[in-house]
Amino acid sequence: MRVVIARERRAGERRVAATPETVAQLAALGLKMFIETGAGVQAGHADSAYVKAGATVVTQLAVGDLDVFCHVRPLAPGLAARLRRGAITIGLASPATELATVNALATAGVTSFALELVPRLSRAQAMDALTSQSLVAGYRAVLEAAIRFPRFFPLYMTAAGTIPPARALVLGAGVAGLQAIGTAKRLGARVSAYDVRPASADEVASMGATFVNLDLDAIEGAGGYARELSQDRAVRQRELLAPFVAAADVLITTAAIPGRPAPLLVTEEMVARMRPGSIVVDLAAESGGNVAGVIAGNDVLVPSTEGDGNVTLVGMKDAASALPTDASRLYAKNVANFLALMTQDGTVTPDFDDEVISGACLTHEGVVRHAPTAALLA
Numbered sequence: 001m002r003v004v005i006a007r008e009r010r011a012g013e014r015r016v017a018a019t020p021e022t023v024a025q026l027a028a029l030g031l032k033m034f035i036e037t038g039a040g041v042q043a044g045h046a047d048s049a050y051v052k053a054g055a056t057v058v059t060q061l062a063v064g065d066l067d068v069f070c071h072v073r074p075l076a077p078g079l080a081a082r083l084r085r086g087a088i089t090i091g092l093a094s095p096a097t098e099l100a101t102v103n104a105l106a107t108a109g110v111t112s113f114a115l116e117l118v119p120r121l122s123r124a125q126a127m128d129a130l131t132s133q134s135l136v137a138g139y140r141a142v143l144e145a146a147i148r149f150p151r152f153f154p155l156y157m158t159a160a161g162t163i164p165p166a167r168a169l170v171l172g173a174g175v176a177g178l179q180a181i182g183t184a185k186r187l188g189a190r191v192s193a194y195d196v197r198p199a200s201a202d203e204v205a206s207m208g209a210t211f212v213n214l215d216l217d218a219i220e221g222a223g224g225y226a227r228e229l230s231q232d233r234a235v236r237q238r239e240l241l242a243p244f245v246a247a248a249d250v251l252i253t254t255a256a257i258p259g260r261p262a263p264l265l266v267t268e269e270m271v272a273r274m275r276p277g278s279i280v281v282d283l284a285a286e287s288g289g290n291v292a293g294v295i296a297g298n299d300v301l302v303p304s305t306e307g308d309g310n311v312t313l314v315g316m317k318d319a320a321s322a323l324p325t326d327a328s329r330l331y332a333k334n335v336a337n338f339l340a341l342m343t344q345d346g347t348v349t350p351d352f353d354d355e356v357i358s359g360a361c362l363t364h365e366g367v368v369r370h371a372p373t374a375a376l377l378a
């Protein structure tokens, strides 16, 4: 069967859905691999490396002709509509927001798999793109803060004087938050972190950070994910967080609730109460933001009420794409492992009795199979 990897179309996207290594892995399963010219260049892979791995480079995508289409970002609705009935797509699909594409995929009779929907079972960890890309984003968020921070992160005791360590606070201790903690620790900051899930306290401690206990009742929903807080409790949470935010030099926010806009954890007033020179990096900026006033892809300067100067509020955008080589290395492995699960003797046949495959399926035979997305489209 013919598997196509296209050049990503979205501005700012530098990742690719296959590397020469995964092309070789999939070609060994009997799949015929095609890559659009230049698809891997920004991730560090020339066309020639794919050819060496067994792919054919194409200059024009024959969209109506392919069997499997692997991608990073959601397809444009126009492209989805041109796929043939029964074609398979694998990639990030942002089902909650890209409804026009979901509609187009269903109407075209495409069997689409959204990697966001891969169930979080240990068996599926090697296909979990949310985890692999969050790891990259958490690391990157700390580097963005460190570059802008006018001070060191580590403690220095020198003949010319002592420099105290930066105090970093991480809000949301999922995959990205734990990576942010680890990166800030490695840079030498004194790190504390908070999450609404009590189970995260041990994980925070195991990364060497101090867990901030707000004495707010536990909020844990299905599958170990957080649930949305009621209005009252969200207000109380912000009140309780305010002194910890004010004491931080660097604040990294990563809080998310699957399928919902990001929760607001930090008000503009809380940002203004940070000392001049402090940095806030909001990793949730693209999904509404954890911090009021954030703009995805921009820095906003907020005048500090604690002295002359500003707090810099960084709205992270395309965080994983900022490290395209390693983000692609992990993402391409996730895609290849998912595709390999469905492949036998060069033929891709999804087995819908497998909970990983059925769980990740967004559309099949004209039907939107993911119930929350189907409800949004109804």
Ligand code: NAD
Residues within 6 Å of the ligand: 119, 120, 121, 122, 124, 125, 128, 130, 131, 134, 171, 172, 173, 174, 175, 176, 177, 194, 195, 196, 197, 200, 223, 224, 225, 226, 227, 229, 254, 255, 256, 257, 258, 263, 265
């Ligand atoms: P996520 O990206 O959905 O959210 C990030 C963090 O924000 C979560 O830890 C969440 O609890 C937190 N959060 C949400 N609302 C908040 C609020 N109001 N205040 C503070 N924090 C808030 O999370 P994730 O990184 O996808 O991880 C979610 C869960 O899935 C975790 O329990 C994680 O350990 C688990 N997980 C399991 C697997 C697996 O089994 N294969 C893989 C990855 C993650």
